[in-house]
Amino acid sequence: MSTPKQIKLGFVLFGAGPGYDDWRHPDAVVDASTNIEHYRRQARVAEAGKFDFLFVADSVFITERSSPHYLNRFEPLTILSALAGATSRIGLVGTLTSSYTEPYNVARQFASLDLISGGRAGWNVVTSWLSGTAANFGKAEHPQHETRYRLAAEHLHVVQGLWDSYEDDAFPRDKQRGVFLDPGKQHQLNHKGEFFSVRGPLNISRSPQGQPVIFQAGASEEGRNFAARHAEALFVEAGTLEATIAYAEDIRRRATAFGRAPDSYGLFPGLRTVVAPTEEEARRKYKEAQSLVRIEEALKQLGVPFDGYDFSQHPLDEAFPELPASAYASNRSVSERIAGFARDNKLTLRETALRSASPREEFVGSPVQVADAIQRWFESGAIAGFNYVESLPRQLDAFVELVIPILQERGLYKRDYTATTLRGHLDFAVPENRYTLARRTGAAA
Numbered sequence: 001m002s003t004p005k006q007i008k009l010g011f012v013l014f015g016a017g018p019g020y021d022d023w024r025h026p027d028a029v030v031d032a033s034t035n036i037e038h039y040r041r042q043a044r045v046a047e048a049g050k051f052d053f054l055f056v057a058d059s060v061f062i063t064e065r066s067s068p069h070y071l072n073r074f075e076p077l078t079i080l081s082a083l084a085g086a087t088s089r090i091g092l093v094g095t096l097t098s099s100y101t102e103p104y105n106v107a108r109q110f111a112s113l114d115l116i117s118g119g120r121a122g123w124n125v126v127t128s129w130l131s132g133t134a135a136n137f138g139k140a141e142h143p144q145h146e147t148r149y150r151l152a153a154e155h156l157h158v159v160q161g162l163w164d165s166y167e168d169d170a171f172p173r174d175k176q177r178g179v180f181l182d183p184g185k186q187h188q189l190n191h192k193g194e195f196f197s198v199r200g201p202l203n204i205s206r207s208p209q210g211q212p213v214i215f216q217a218g219a220s221e222e223g224r225n226f227a228a229r230h231a232e233a234l235f236v237e238a239g240t241l242e243a244t245i246a247y248a249e250d251i252r253r254r255a256t257a258f259g260r261a262p263d264s265y266g267l268f269p270g271l272r273t274v275v276a277p278t279e280e281e282a283r284r285k286y287k288e289a290q291s292l293v294r295i296e297e298a299l300k301q302l303g304v305p306f307d308g309y310d311f312s313q314h315p316l317d318e319a320f321p322e323l324p325a326s327a328y329a330s331n332r333s334v335s336e337r338i339a340g341f342a343r344d345n346k347l348t349l350r351e352t353a354l355r356s357a358s359p360r361e362e363f364v365g366s367p368v369q370v371a372d373a374i375q376r377w378f379e380s381g382a383i384a385g386f387n388y389v390e391s392l393p394r395q396l397d398a399f400v401e402l403v404i405p406i407l408q409e410r411g412l413y414k415r416d417y418t419a420t421t422l423r424g425h426l427d428f429a430v431p432e433n434r435y436t437l438a439r440r441t442g443a444a445a
Helices: 036-048 076-084 103-116 131-137 144-161 221-230 242-255 279-294 295-304 332-342 349-356 366-378 393-408 422-426 434-444
Strands: 008-012 053-056 091-097 121-128 213-216 233-235 266-271 385-388
Touching: 008 266, 036 076, 036 393, 053 076, 076 091, 076 103, 076 366, 091 103, 091 213, 091 422, 103 121, 103 144, 131 422, 144 221, 213 221, 213 422, 221 242, 221 349, 233 242, 242 266, 242 366, 295 332, 295 349, 332 349, 366 393
Parallel strands: 008 053, 008 385, 053 091, 091 121, 121 213, 213 233, 233 266, 266 385
Antiparallel strands: none
16 A cells, blocks of 8 residues: 655755845844854754755855845855754755856765765756856856756766766775775766766765755746756746646656656745734734835845846836846746736736735645645645745744644654655655666666
8 A cells, every 4th residue: 555645845044034125024133144053953943844855045146136145145065064964864955056067076066965964965956047147157158048958958967977986886895805996886977068078987976865866946948848857856936826737737748758757756836934823923924024025125036037137227006017038038937927927917016026025825824724725735736845935034933833733633744754865755766876777787688
């Protein structure tokens, strides 16, 4: 008898908060984004709540208009390595760009995190959509959208090939015979492609989960194909449950065409809750959070997926403006979704900005109301779980204390960890080393 599927949860370590005005809350830790004790505490609360993974987002380009968290924060692999020692079971997922990194370095960094943590690492593969990024890496121009995804596919291919440099039993470490390495189980990659030339082998072995889990958030045409072909965990921001179901169906069609099984990947929409013991108190907290949002800052936040577009030049109380094509060129999927929603619902620019800066109201309320909304989304069959973002200080604590027990009582969420690796948490198989597989299948043939 198969075990019923249960909700998987990630927690986004956003430090000072995902918005521009979160740091102004009376209970906010203003230096949270570079405060290791703050991160340790959040990681331990999430682990006590049996979350499956921590997630660190990233960007390698900022301006004076960037949000407080993005202006001053830790590099993902560094903070995750520190948190590996502060936790014992929760997964550790970090963002690293394929457009501005070398595959050998990426493979080595994530393999190190994977071994340090006992097999809890995951890589969120991004292509860096902010055009200003090129100037930080000595590039004359930012690669075009399609080029970035073609490069990302080759980059990932090289990294995963390097992760298989050593078969699992490559190191006998036999003191009596004086044999440390079985050289027949060390492999050069010898890759030569359009963008990269990498000999290998990597100088670090595989972890208990074989390879780090691949995360991705593709939503454009190229992004969806990349995610459907390569990603194991997919971050999705479709906006509504109906749109998320449609996205899931589209990914399923594409993944099937690429020969993938439905249980080889899962979708994780973002989740921001405002929960309190009573609906009245939750609504009060929600209004309190909204009252902190200044329209000037909301406009900056709205401009981020539009390649930093300056919305302040447009009238606030008129319809969402027509924008130049360049505003949609970098983060095409999110920018087009926001603009389309604003126009379909006849929202003004002010309404669009404030709505984008606030949690969805269906996840605001009493513990039972929030649990009901989570259950409704999960039982649609479209998603594997959620990527939780703290909407107010200590909302993670409230969620763990008030909502998690209800989901556990309903059999929708685990009472304890049953695995020690991230792949185990997410019910993904351990990938067999490609050279071991080739030897085994060749011998069988």
